[in-house]
Amino acid sequence: MxxxxxxxxxxxxxxxxxxxxxxxxxxxxxxxxxxxxxxxxxxxxxxxxxxxxxxxxxxxxxxxxxxxxxxxxxxxxxxxxxxxxxxxxxxxxxxxxxxxxxxxxxxxxxxxxxxxxxxxxxxxxxxxxxxxxxxxxxxxxxxxxxxxxxxxxxxxxxxxxxxxxxxxxAPATDGKIRFKRLIEPEPGDVDITQSEILIAVGRGIGSKDDIEVAEELAELLNADIACSRPLVDAGWMEKSRQVGKSGFKVKPKLYITLGISGAPEHIEGMKDSATIIAINSDENAPIFDVAHYGVVEDLFEVCEELIEELE
Amino acid sequence: MKIAVLLKWVPDLVEELEVDDDGTGLDTEDLKFKLNEFDDHALEEALLLAGDDDEVIALAMGGEGSEKMLFTALAKGATRAIRLTGSSTEGTTGLATAFSQVLEAESCDLILTGVQSVDDRDGQLGPFMASKMGLPCISVVSEVSLSGQTASVMKEYAGGMMAEFEVDLPAVLGIQAARETPRYAPVSKIRQMQQTSTLEEFSITDTGTGSGSTVSGFSQPEGGSGAKMISDIEELAELLNGLGVV
Structure with missing residues (x-):
């Protein structure tokens, strides 16, 4: 060898x-x-x-x-x-x-x-x-x-x-690619790397308007909203809220996922959270491998019932 | 300017995936496929970059899905669509060889493709193919602007950091996200394209001997192995109580 x-x-x-x-x-x-x-x-x-x-x-x-x-x-x-x-x-x-x-x-x-x-x-x-x-x-x-x-x-x-x-x-190259500059991320309104509780929404949320239900829950739990990549690409959330490979690495006390399937790119950014609760309707979603607690159910039903219960 | 976009048909992960009888592949019988979402972003970026006199050429391997992908690309505004026929391909290495044959014949200024796909076990198409063709490549790109024979691109790093590069054309870019959400093509428009336009065909030859590695097993990660499952809301509320967050 x-x-x-x-x-x-x-x-x-x-x-x-x-x-x-x-x-x-x-x-x-x-x-x-x-x-x-x-x-x-x-x-x-x-x-x-x-x-x-x-x-x-x-x-x-x-x-x-x-x-x-x-x-x-x-x-x-x-x-x-x-x-x-x-x-x-x-x-x-x-x-x-x-x-x-x-x-x-x-x-x-x-x-x-x-x-x-x-x-x-x-x-x-x-x-x-x-x-x-x-x-x-x-x-x-x-x-x-x-x-x-x-x-x-x-x-x-x-x-x-x-x-x-x-x-x-380093051998000489033909110089077709030239590095220009490194750009630091623009600070968002919230620094999710500092949040103690994060509610992270994923593609399963379905539409921009439906993020509201996550925000309502976040308010009750005193949590900040984070998200997975597809929501940033769709223009529904700011880049400063993105957890994962091209976003931020977070380690909150509590990380609740709503409609996140758990692609490796996302898991890499959140797996060290102290407690992870995953809510997803697909029981085979890989997010349940890293979560400590899982709820296999429609995320809207869970959120609505939970909001009611907490209120 | 001539911009090529490489499109790939991949399993839709919304569906439940199952391992085939050999244990070395996906059971494709009930599997639904769709356009690789990053390729959709690559197509969108190409359409946004193209001016009135520029050509956007959509390319896809023949076989299942190719008509749907290519007619949809035409409906969205691509100027030409080419289907690759004559040989099947295996993996990224095979795809790279196939696409490079038609790209060498077309001599494009810019080649866009999705940054990755869900099944590219033997490498990412953009940078692999670029290297085989002797072209420069930047992947994980979320902003592109063109000026003469140079592209200025933003490449994403971890933690929201980005790097700006300047690349001489012709070049290959692996697109992470277009600057706008990929446009939607109504079914009626796609149907109309199927009736009024034709797909060009390009016959590829030998696409090589594969990736140099052999798939020896497919297995599903043990679902839910780590998580304690909760079935009622009161239990969930209690858990949150116990964690001291409510």
Whole structure:
């Protein structure tokens, strides 16, 4: 086994949690040496990557660019010949894993929640169909696996140490993509990351006007309203209320979901809430896997009855 | 300007999904399919970007759903619709090969597709295909503007952060969300398109040997394994009481 290459994601000068999750995963697999690839000045924080035997630092900008970061990753793979390449299943990861796999003609397995090392090959489990199916893929290395956030333990992947260091130059690219600037989110009227109680509405709410019932319940419970992605895309809710992959990560005392099925993109943003109560009419909805309490019923009926009961 | 939009037919997750007899796929017998919702956003963004002299070409693999997707795209305002025939494809790698054949023949300035789909086990179509075609690609895009042969795009990161990039055309973009809600095409208009317009056909050849990995199992996550189920409202109210929120 020729080891694992963990491609470390960072944003705004800090390694993202998924970087440590991937190190935790790599550490559990026993595939030999673990190399961590960092970009720009992030190698200065190599001490946090104690699980890695070696840190390879790509000399390039700290700002993600699909072209340069892919070229650097390809160079790191060519110089270390890993059996397993772990890349985050994130916005940056999409524009990194795909070009790397395509240009090196390596198999790619996306949305991985777990990887098993069988010695001769790997079995990667992907969470597909909005989290409603686990699909396992058998594949021999070298393989690029895209790891979903929230599937491994970032805390145990974060270990202080002094991995050996090396540097690679990011190969020249044709510069068709140019990074311009990073934009911080516009603050909303409510900072949902600070809310103690959140009522999160999803697609099951059906229409913009029907959000009213959630607001009524929120008032009674002294809660703030959050939502899943589709409601922002539909223009029904502000982006500042969005929980999940491209929204905010929240950890309230109580998180109540109304009509949220529980796609992995949403679960990643709320699964650490202290208590989760899910209300959904589909008993097979994956949200019930992470919820502590579940109510399988029409959300409007539940809300109306509950409002009556509480009043 | 020529803008291509790649459309994909995917299982509707509103339906209950079941594993087939082999245990390595979905039981498709009672399954309903629909246009990948992100592709619908890609189509909308293409229609919004296109000026009067620009062409919007909708592309889809032949087979189930292709007529519905393509005639609907025409009804919404696409100028042309091409159905890919001659070979079936497997996975993202197969789709990428198929679409790249017609795209190379059409030489478009901009290629839009949905950021992801519910079944893209072997990678996301946009960036994978772009790399195979030697084109630049940005995914998870929610804003696009064009100026000459350059696109300015917003790519979404976690926590509401965004990054602005400039991309030389021709380029591929994986669309997360169009700037407006995808428009609706009335059934009457789709019917009218079916009567008055025709779908072009493009015959694809060998779409490769697959993704390099083999599906070895499909299983449903154990439903409700974690949650304690509550069946009456009083119990729910009591729970909230116990949590000290009321």
């Amino acid at each position: 020729a080891g694992t290459l963990v491609v470390c994601e960072h944003l705004a000068g800090k390694f993202s949690d998924i970087t440590f999750e991937m190190l935790d995963l790599a550490n559990s697999l026993g595939t030999g040496e673990i190399n961590a690839l960092t970009f720009g000045s992030m190698a200065e924080n190599a001490g946090e990557l104690g699980i890695a035997n070696k840190v390879i630092s790509a000399s390039c900008s700290n700002d993600f660019n699909p072209e340069t970061y892919s070229a650097a990753t390809v160079a790191a793979i060519e110089s270390t010949s890993p059996d397993l390449i772990l890349i985050a299943s994130t916005s940056m990861g999409y524009d990194l894993a795909n070009p790397v796999a395509a240009s090196l003609d390596l198999p790619l397995v996306a949305y991985c929640t777990g990887i098993q090392n069988n010695g001769e090959d790997f079995v990667c489990t992907s969470s597909l169909y909005g989290g409603k199916m686990n699909v396992s893929s058998k594949v021999s290395g070298p393989v690029v696996a895209m790891v979903l956030s929230g599937t491994h333990d970032a805390d145990s992947g974060r270990r202080e140490g002094a991995p050996s260091m090396s540097e690679i130059a």
